[in-house]
Amino acid sequence: MADPRTLRLNAADNVLIAIDTVPQGAALPGGITAARTVPRGHKIASAPIPAGAPVRKFGQVIAFAGEDIAPGEWVHEHNVMLKDFERDYAFASEARPLETLLPGETPATFEGFRRADGRAGTRNYIGILSSVNCSATVADFVADEVARSGILADYPNIDGVVPFTHGTGCGMGSKGEEFDILARTQWGYASHPNFAAVLVIGLGCEVFQIPRLKEAYGITEGDHFQSIVIQESGGTRKSVARGVDKIKDMLAFANAARRETVAASELSLALQCGGSDGYSGLTANPALGAAVDMLVRQGGTAILSETPEIYGAEHLLTRRAESEDVGRKIVDLIEWWRAYAARAGGELNNNPSPGNKAGGLTTILEKSLGAVAKGGTSTLRGVYRYAERIDRKGFVYMDTPGYDPVAATGQVAGGANVLCFTTGRGSAYGCKPTPSIKLATNTDLYRRMEDDMDINCGDVLDGVSIEEKGREIFQTVLEVASGTKSKSELLGYGRNEFVPWQIGAVM
Amino acid sequence: MADPRTLRLNAADNVLIAIDTVPQGAALPGGITAARTVPRGHKIASAPIPAGAPVRKFGQVIAFAGEDIAPGEWVHEHNVMLKDFERDYAFASEARPLETLLPGETPATFEGFRRADGRAGTRNYIGILSSVNCSATVADFVADEVARSGILADYPNIDGVVPFTHGTGCGMGSKGEEFDILARTQWGYASHPNFAAVLVIGLGCEVFQIPRLKEAYGITEGDHFQSIVIQESGGTRKSVARGVDKIKDMLAFANAARRETVAASELSLALQCGGSDGYSGLTANPALGAAVDMLVRQGGTAILSETPEIYGAEHLLTRRAESEDVGRKIVDLIEWWRAYAARAGGELNNNPSPGNKAGGLTTILEKSLGAVAKGGTSTLRGVYRYAERIDRKGFVYMDTPGYDPVAATGQVAGGANVLCFTTGRGSAYGCKPTPSIKLATNTDLYRRMEDDMDINCGDVLDGVSIEEKGREIFQTVLEVASGTKSKSELLGYGRNEFVPWQIGAVM
Numbered sequence A, B: 001m002a003d004p005r006t007l008r009l010n011a012a013d014n015v016l017i018a019i020d021t022v023p024q025g026a027a028l029p030g031g032i033t034a035a036r037t038v039p040r041g042h043k044i045a046s047a048p049i050p051a052g053a054p055v056r057k058f059g060q061v062i063a064f065a066g067e068d069i070a071p072g073e074w075v076h077e078h079n080v081m082l083k084d085f086e087r088d089y090a091f092a093s094e095a096r097p098l099e100t101l102l103p104g105e106t107p108a109t110f111e112g113f114r115r116a117d118g119r120a121g122t123r124n125y126i127g128i129l130s131s132v133n134c135s136a137t138v139a140d141f142v143a144d145e146v147a148r149s150g151i152l153a154d155y156p157n158i159d160g161v162v163p164f165t166h167g168t169g170c171g172m173g174s175k176g177e178e179f180d181i182l183a184r185t186q187w188g189y190a191s192h193p194n195f196a197a198v199l200v201i202g203l204g205c206e207v208f209q210i211p212r213l214k215e216a217y218g219i220t221e222g223d224h225f226q227s228i229v230i231q232e233s234g235g236t237r238k239s240v241a242r243g244v245d246k247i248k249d250m251l252a253f254a255n256a257a258r259r260e261t262v263a264a265s266e267l268s269l270a271l272q273c274g275g276s277d278g279y280s281g282l283t284a285n286p287a288l289g290a291a292v293d294m295l296v297r298q299g300g301t302a303i304l305s306e307t308p309e310i311y312g313a314e315h316l317l318t319r320r321a322e323s324e325d326v327g328r329k330i331v332d333l334i335e336w337w338r339a340y341a342a343r344a345g346g347e348l349n350n351n352p353s354p355g356n357k358a359g360g361l362t363t364i365l366e367k368s369l370g371a372v373a374k375g376g377t378s379t380l381r382g383v384y385r386y387a388e389r390i391d392r393k394g395f396v397y398m399d400t401p402g403y404d405p406v407a408a409t410g411q412v413a414g415g416a417n418v419l420c421f422t423t424g425r426g427s428a429y430g431c432k433p434t435p436s437i438k439l440a441t442n443t444d445l446y447r448r449m450e451d452d453m454d455i456n457c458g459d460v461l462d463g464v465s466i467e468e469k470g471r472e473i474f475q476t477v478l479e480v481a482s483g484t485k486s487k488s489e490l491l492g493y494g495r496n497e498f499v500p501w502q503i504g505a506v507m
C-alpha cells in the first residue's frame, strides 16, 4: 500500500496535515512514523513541540502544546491549549522588515495601462455609473445602444462600455456612514485605473447627488469624467441619446491608451473566498497566500477582507501588524462588527463546530486561518475602511462583509486591479472592471465547472507543493493583468456584480 | 383681471386651495368673497367653520377651527388647532359600510389573463428569478439567449422573458425578518398572476436556498415553476443551456394564455409617489385618490404604502380603519419604524418645515395627507407586511420603505397587477411584470418628460376637476390592464427595478 498522503502548508510549520487517514505506524515525510491512527484533515507533529511552545500551521500560531508532543503524534484538542493567546494582541510582535526581492532576482512585470494619476490599469474600459437605482435603466440603455451601434469595432483598444447599476442611492440618510460608503465606492470606481473614462448618470431628486460627489472629491468634468441628470435632460430617451453622444466623445481618448511594461509593484490584488469547503484552507487559500508573498516581495499590494470570516483570527493579524497603530485598527473593526451584528439581532461566531473539530480544526484561530491563509505571511501594512483608496504597498486589510459581491466591490473601489477568488463549492462570480481569477480548491470542482474555474488547486493534494502552486497563481496573475482573459471574462460576467455595501436601514 | 384660480380637492371639504394669490375682495366659487389676501397654496374657508369643528381638506380632518371661521377667511396656524386629535386614534370612527356600485351603474371590466389559482393577470410574462446575486448573471444570460434566438416571435401571446436580479440572497442570516422578507418577495413574484411561468436560478451554497422556498410555500416543479442550481448543473455555460431549454419548454404553455373579460374587482392597484413636489398633494395625488375610490366601489383593491412618508397622518388611517384591530396594525407599524430609524441612528420627522408653512401646509396631518391623498377616502380594510400576499378587497395598506423601487417591489410581490406612480420632479421608474402608469403633478414636467409621463395631472390647476381627472386615471388603468403599453413599458423599463427590501445588516 502506498504511503498515506500528507501536506506541509508552510516551511515554518511543525505539523503535517493528513490528506488520507494515516494508519498507526505509517511512514511519513522526514522519517517520521505515525504514533497512532490519525483521521484525514487532522494534524500530526512533524517536529518535537515542547509543552507551551506554539503549534504552527500556515506558518502561524494556531495553539500551544499542552504537553510535550513528539514527532508523529496526533495534535488536537487533547494535547493543545490557547492559554492567554486569545486575549493578547501582542501588537507588531511578529512584524518583519519590508519584504524585498533577493539579490539577483529579476523584477516581475506585466503589460498595463499607465494612467494620468500614475496608477496602472489592467483593463481599458469605459464605465457608466448610476447614482441611484432610478437611473439604472438609462445606464443600461446607453451601454446597450453603444454596443448595438457597432461603433466599438473601430476602437479596438477599448475593452468595453460597461454599466454599473445598483439598488441604492435614495431612501437613505444624506449624511452618515451609509452615504459615505456609497460615495467612496462610486468615487473609487469613477477614478479606477481600469477605466479610461466614466459617465455618471443620475435622476435628479435622489439623495445621492452627483454635484456632492464632484465637490467631495474635487472632480471636474473632462475627458475622464462626464455626467448626465435625467430630470434635466428631459427624460429617458433624451438622456440615452445624450449619454450615447458623451460616450462617443470619449472613444478616441480611451482608444489612445496603450499597454506598456509596468513593474508588478503596480498590481493591487484583491483576495476573495466564497463557497469555501474543507479543502479551502489546505489547497487554494495557502497557495494563494504563497502567491501573495511573492507579489509583496515584488513591491505589490494584496488586500485581505471579509471581516466576519476572519473573526477569531484577529490576534494573528495584530501580531503581524507593522505597528500597534495598525494592529489596533483590526481590533477596532472586530469590536465594530460585534456591535453591528448585535444591533442586527445576530452574533458573530466563528468557533469550530463539532463537525469542524471532527474534520481536524482544533481552534477558532485555525478555522479563521483557513480564510486568512490567502493573505500569506508578510507584515500587515495598513487597515482600510470599506471602499477606501488603498495607498500603501504590501499586505493590507480592508474591512468588508463576507458576502462576495459586496466584499469585492469594496476592494475594487479601493483600487484593486486584479482579483483572485478561491472557491470549493463553485462560485460563478465575475467582475468588471477588474479581472477575476477563480481558484478551485479541489479537482472535482475544477472538472465539474471547468468553464468557470481558472486554476485547479486540488492537485496540491496530489503532491504539487504550495510553493509551486503559488508560483502558478502568481504567473497567471501577471498574464491576466497583461490582458489574457480570465474564464469569467470570457463568459461575460461583470454587469451584475457591482453591489455597494448597504450598511444601514433602507427608509 | 380674471378671477384668481382656486381648487376644491374633495366635495366634503370646507376649504378651497388658492392656486394663484387671492387678493382681498376677490370673488371665489360659491359666491364667496376673499376676506383678505391669501398666498398661493394656502387655504380659504368655503363654508362657516364653527370653533372646534373640523377643517376638512382631501375630505379628511387636517385640524380644528380655533375660533369661528367665516367663509372667505384665510385658514392657517393663527385660527386652527389640533387639540387632542393627534393623540386620539379614534379607531374605526370614520369607517363606512363597504363601498359598492350605485344601482344601475355598469360594472367596469378589463381584458385580463385568468390564472389557475383564480387570480387575474394584466400581462403574460415568463420570469427568471435569481435566489442570490451570485446567480444574477446566469439569469441575465438565459433571458438574453432566449431573446437572441428569435424564438419568441413564434409565441406572440408572451410579453417577454424577463430576468429579476438583485444584490442580496447571501451574507445574511438564515432566519429572521431579513430572510422572511426575501422569501415573501420571491414567492410573491414566483406566484404573480402576470407570470405564466417562472424559472428560479440559484448558485447552490447561498443562504437563500431554493429548496427552502419550495418547502415553505408548498411549491412543486411543473408547468409554472422550474429551478436550476448552477453548482449542480456544472457551471455557467451548462446552466445557461439548461435554463434556455427549460424556458423553451414553457413557451407553448405560456403562449396558450388568452385575454378574457374580467371584472375590475380583480385589479390590485399599487400606489406610488416619488420625486414629489408642491403640486403632488394638489393635483396627481388627490386625482389618483379619486380613481382609487372608483376602483374600490368596483370591488377592486388599492394598496397604499411608504410608511416613512405617511408618518404623522396615521391618525387618519386609524379613523378610516374598518376595525380597531386593523387600525392598531397601523399604530404598530409607526412604532416599529420609529425604533428602526432610531436603531439606524436617524429619526422619522415629517413636521411641516417653515418653508412648508409658508407654502400653505398648516399641520403634520396636512403634509402627510399629500401622500395619503392618493389612497382616496374609503375605509381601510387591511394592513399587510412588506411583500405579503394581499387577500382583502378594497383600500389596504402595505408597510414598505419610502424608496420607490423597494416599495413597489413589495407591492408587486403582494399581487399588484397595475401600478400608478405620481411624480413632480420626474421619476424614470418602470416595472415588470406589473405595468406602471406615471402621473405628472404639473404640466411643465409632463411636457419636459413626455416620453416618460402617461398622464398630465397639471391641468387640475387649469380647471379640470379632481373627479374628472380621477375618471381619466381610472380609464387609463383599465386600458393599460387590458394590454395597452404604458410609457415605461414602451421604453423597456423593468429589468433593474426589482429591489427587495434589505432590512438588516449585510454580513
Ligand SMILES: [Ca+2]
Pocket: A164, A165, A166, A167, A495, A496, A497, A498, A499
Ligand atoms: Ca447591478
Ligand SMILES: [Ca+2]
Pocket: A273, A274, A275, A306, A309, A402, A403, A404
Ligand atoms: Ca466570502
Ligand SMILES: [Ca+2]
Pocket: A272, A273, A274, A306, A402, A403, A404, A405, A407, A408
Ligand atoms: Ca468573498
Ligand SMILES: [Ca+2]
Pocket: B164, B165, B166, B167, B495, B496, B497, B498
Ligand atoms: Ca436587478
Ligand SMILES: [Ca+2]
Pocket: B272, B273, B274, B275, B306, B309, B402, B403, B404, B407
Ligand atoms: Ca416614494
